[in-house]
Amino acid sequence: MIISQDASCDLISIAQKTRLAASKLAVLSSEVKNQAIDAIAIALESAKDEILQANITDCEAAAEKIAKPLYKRLQLDEHKLRDAIAGVRDVGKLLDPVGAVQIHREIDTNLILKRITCPLGVLGVIFEARPEAAIQIASLAIKSGNGVILKGGKEAIRSCEAIVKAIKQGLSQTAVNPDAVQLLTTREETLELLKLDKYVDLIIPRGSNSFVRFVQENTRIPVLGHADGICHLYVDKAADIAKAVTITIDSKTQYPAACNAIETLLVHSSIAATFLPKVADALQKANVELRGEKRSREILPNIVAATEEDWETEYSDLILSIKIVDSLEEAIAHINDYGSRHTEAIVTEDVEASETFLALVNAAGVYHNCSTRFADGFRYGFGAEVGISTQQMPPRGPVGLEGLVTYKYQMIGDGQVVSTYTGNNAKSFTHRDLK
Amino acid sequence: MIISQDASCDLISIAQKTRLAASKLAVLSSEVKNQAIDAIAIALESAKDEILQANITDCEAAAEKIAKPLYKRLQLDEHKLRDAIAGVRDVGKLLDPVGAVQIHREIDTNLILKRITCPLGVLGVIFEARPEAAIQIASLAIKSGNGVILKGGKEAIRSCEAIVKAIKQGLSQTAVNPDAVQLLTTREETLELLKLDKYVDLIIPRGSNSFVRFVQENTRIPVLGHADGICHLYVDKAADIAKAVTITIDSKTQYPAACNAIETLLVHSSIAATFLPKVADALQKANVELRGEKRSREILPNIVAATEEDWETEYSDLILSIKIVDSLEEAIAHINDYGSRHTEAIVTEDVEASETFLALVNAAGVYHNCSTRFADGFRYGFGAEVGISTQQMPPRGPVGLEGLVTYKYQMIGDGQVVSTYTGNNAKSFTHRDLK
Numbered sequence: 001m002i003i004s005q006d007a008s009c010d011l012i013s014i015a016q017k018t019r020l021a022a023s024k025l026a027v028l029s030s031e032v033k034n035q036a037i038d039a040i041a042i043a044l045e046s047a048k049d050e051i052l053q054a055n056i057t058d059c060e061a062a063a064e065k066i067a068k069p070l071y072k073r074l075q076l077d078e079h080k081l082r083d084a085i086a087g088v089r090d091v092g093k094l095l096d097p098v099g100a101v102q103i104h105r106e107i108d109t110n111l112i113l114k115r116i117t118c119p120l121g122v123l124g125v126i127f128e129a130r131p132e133a134a135i136q137i138a139s140l141a142i143k144s145g146n147g148v149i150l151k152g153g154k155e156a157i158r159s160c161e162a163i164v165k166a167i168k169q170g171l172s173q174t175a176v177n178p179d180a181v182q183l184l185t186t187r188e189e190t191l192e193l194l195k196l197d198k199y200v201d202l203i204i205p206r207g208s209n210s211f212v213r214f215v216q217e218n219t220r221i222p223v224l225g226h227a228d229g230i231c232h233l234y235v236d237k238a239a240d241i242a243k244a245v246t247i248t249i250d251s252k253t254q255y256p257a258a259c260n261a262i263e264t265l266l267v268h269s270s271i272a273a274t275f276l277p278k279v280a281d282a283l284q285k286a287n288v289e290l291r292g293e294k295r296s297r298e299i300l301p302n303i304v305a306a307t308e309e310d311w312e313t314e315y316s317d318l319i320l321s322i323k324i325v326d327s328l329e330e331a332i333a334h335i336n337d338y339g340s341r342h343t344e345a346i347v348t349e350d351v352e353a354s355e356t357f358l359a360l361v362n363a364a365g366v367y368h369n370c371s372t373r374f375a376d377g378f379r380y381g382f383g384a385e386v387g388i389s390t391q392q393m394p395p396r397g398p399v400g401l402e403g404l405v406t407y408k409y410q411m412i413g414d415g416q417v418v419s420t421y422t423g424n425n426a427k428s429f430t431h432r433d434l435k
Numbered sequence: 436m437i438i439s440q441d442a443s444c445d446l447i448s449i450a451q452k453t454r455l456a457a458s459k460l461a462v463l464s465s466e467v468k469n470q471a472i473d474a475i476a477i478a479l480e481s482a483k484d485e486i487l488q489a490n491i492t493d494c495e496a497a498a499e500k501i502a503k504p505l506y507k508r509l510q511l512d513e514h515k516l517r518d519a520i521a522g523v524r525d526v527g528k529l530l531d532p533v534g535a536v537q538i539h540r541e542i543d544t545n546l547i548l549k550r551i552t553c554p555l556g557v558l559g560v561i562f563e564a565r566p567e568a569a570i571q572i573a574s575l576a577i578k579s580g581n582g583v584i585l586k587g588g589k590e591a592i593r594s595c596e597a598i599v600k601a602i603k604q605g606l607s608q609t610a611v612n613p614d615a616v617q618l619l620t621t622r623e624e625t626l627e628l629l630k631l632d633k634y635v636d637l638i639i640p641r642g643s644n645s646f647v648r649f650v651q652e653n654t655r656i657p658v659l660g661h662a663d664g665i666c667h668l669y670v671d672k673a674a675d676i677a678k679a680v681t682i683t684i685d686s687k688t689q690y691p692a693a694c695n696a697i698e699t700l701l702v703h704s705s706i707a708a709t710f711l712p713k714v715a716d717a718l719q720k721a722n723v724e725l726r727g728e729k730r731s732r733e734i735l736p737n738i739v740a741a742t743e744e745d746w747e748t749e750y751s752d753l754i755l756s757i758k759i760v761d762s763l764e765e766a767i768a769h770i771n772d773y774g775s776r777h778t779e780a781i782v783t784e785d786v787e788a789s790e791t792f793l794a795l796v797n798a799a800g801v802y803h804n805c806s807t808r809f810a811d812g813f814r815y816g817f818g819a820e821v822g823i824s825t826q827q828m829p830p831r832g833p834v835g836l837e838g839l840v841t842y843k844y845q846m847i848g849d850g851q852v853v854s855t856y857t858g859n860n861a862k863s864f865t866h867r868d869l870k
Contacts, residue, residue, distance in 0.1 A: 023771075023795060023797075026794070026795075027794045027795065105815075105816055107809070107814065107815070107816065111805060111809075113815060113816075120827055120828070121797070121827060201827045201828070202827075202828070222826075222827075222828050240850070242850075243849075243850035246850060246852055247850065247852060249852075250852030250853055250854050251852075254852070254853050254854050254857070255853075336458075354847075358845050359461070359462045360458060360461075360462065362458075362556070363843065364843060364844060365843065365844045365845075365846065366843055366844070366845055366846075367845075367846040367847075367848070368845075368846070368847045368848065369847065369848045369849050369850055369851075370546060370846055370847070370848030370849075370850070370851040370852070371851065371852040371853050373852070373853035374542070374546075374846055374851070374853060375844075379542065379853070379856070379864065380540075380542070380548060380844070381540055381542065381548075381864065381866035391657075392555055392556060392636045392637075392657075392841055393555070393636070393637070393657050393841055394829065394841055394842060396841055396842060396843070397843070397844045398844075406827055406828055406829055406831055407829060407831060408798065408799060408800065408801055408831070408832070409799060409800045409801070409810075409815070409832045409833075410793050410800075410801055410802075410803075411800065411801075411802045411803070411805055411809055412789075412802075412803045412804065412805070413802070413803065413804045413805030414678075414804050414805075415675070415677075415678040415681060415682065415804055415805070416804075416805045416806065416809070417681055417682060417684075417685030417686075417689070417805070417806040417808070418685055418689050418690075418806050418808035418809060418814070419685050419689050421814070422689070429814065429816065431816035
């Protein structure tokens, strides 16, 4: 109990310091923020040996304890670090998301309304394993004028400490107070961080589905991210079979652990007998395990039987469930029932069918004749991706830097009051957009 | 327990029906939606006598039981009804928020990305007393392509039933399925509604602060609205005294129960001795009770002593707390500590001071030399207001129809897959904005 209270007090004081530094960072010009980002890149280069050595120690300590994929993500070699530093410089080149004028309107003579983008304030970013995530996130936070409290996985603690030390060292030479970037190191602090809705404006969790769900269910702070990625590909009766096979293979196998890989293939009954043997052959050559309901297994007798649970499962692996449907409408209904509103695709040469699909499927991304794997901030041309959101409200889908800003309304007058515009003889507003 | 389960089942079936009707409404053209809105106006006119009679019965039943201000809000006379119907026709004239293309980008040849606004799905709107709110909300929901589940106050039940009956009657003649608009009538259903995050995409609560806070704390569905409205006016040392007095009077007294009325007046110490007696005189003439800390009371010895609690209180009444500060920075710190991030104003002739205030105050609205009472969707020129949000993330501040839509990414290709754009010999994206 006492320990928890102490952790909570310490964390509040850290959060307050971050907030104070962030409020000053919020009003810096693009040029000054870019200088700070450049200083971070230089400082990381100077601290290269120290960071790599810290990572070796982390890896040695973790070697026996963690699974191989996690171990690979933990490893930070010279090549990965160089890429991460190049990424910092790329962030410097991105358009500043702060200060964009979204509305500029005359309300009446000399009474001017502007809606201007501004930083959110303080971000809380919780990530597992990959220490270089700290580098990318810190540079995106500075670029968007936000403070950031980082919490890395405990296996990566020495690597993260060396990285954040270098970042703070870099910032100390600039107009950005190093307090704008903080690192938490204990697991208890994660839970405490989720409670700080007074000091933290957005939580970005990066990790497994269950971890993201845990975060979503244990905080009142808005969460940018998604738990499940249950995506579908629907092969319509009017599909081009060659395109359908190519898109299926890419959507399933190009990176099966990705959230935008498909888990279920829906096939129109009138094309199933032609399409399924071809796609099954190609998928099985790519080592994909197939699971089908009764009708699919009539065409592909050697595949595993699918159960209700399969339609609700994100395999994140080389497994694909298959279902035959009798209409476009049935495909859409299945997707709207089981999909996680991430990315859904149709393959068809029938433009009307594709328009119906794109209109009626409820998801952040609705695709026609292309792979679901395109759902990604870099591929969309955002220059960066801070997360993919599957919520209904914006921001939705892949979110770039614009997800780290909000806006405020500025109204500038010369003494106007509302009573002038109400009651008898009320003056009218002009409501004239400027520029 | 059994009752609650029944209520829950009934409500799920209502929500499913609403969702189904909404999914068809979502893809209707502006013209067809406007025809439906017109049909609602005509049907309400035809049902005028029935609605007014139902309201008389509601008022008679409530007369002894409810406070006078609530009773006045419950009353729906011919004049109020005519205004509400005119409001429906105004909604018909608003720009359709659905179908706006926010991003139109070539990713590569024949691979086109669009971000297009679309309806949220189903709105849950819980309001107290004022039965004509149902009329406005239903027309805004149809305009934005959303289904809506309405829950009115129990005092207004007969009025709301007559109104919703007329609305459904009007819709039955149109392309919009009347199931798109539903009315709940029991208090238990409110709690059940808040649990339906699978079927309801946005909750809009309209009522007292405590009611909004209750809703916010008892649902995982996004809530559009705000609990507190603790707004400040800061009179800087470089203020024009006449402007400062006029703006103070308007911000406090023009409609003291409004969320954008001020609760605290902050005054720079170097202007306090001149300004405070003048503004106190004007405020007291308008029957405003003043409360001040020690230094204010040295200048205004007859006012009540303010306590810490005053800085945290939304009076919603003719009461104003006063505090003297020694600097712009102290004013900003007080506002960022105690304000509810609604609307904050500075009066000054010093442009630099106003720029600092507008940049560093964290609120949805930051104003210079005008009344806080301007914070309102109609005054901003949105044509409608669905709520005022004090959250940090967008939508923030007064929210018009754009708060009732989200967006989806549409990607249209002719067989493109991601593997083409990765690895050795990776093809580059063109990322060229179109139009």
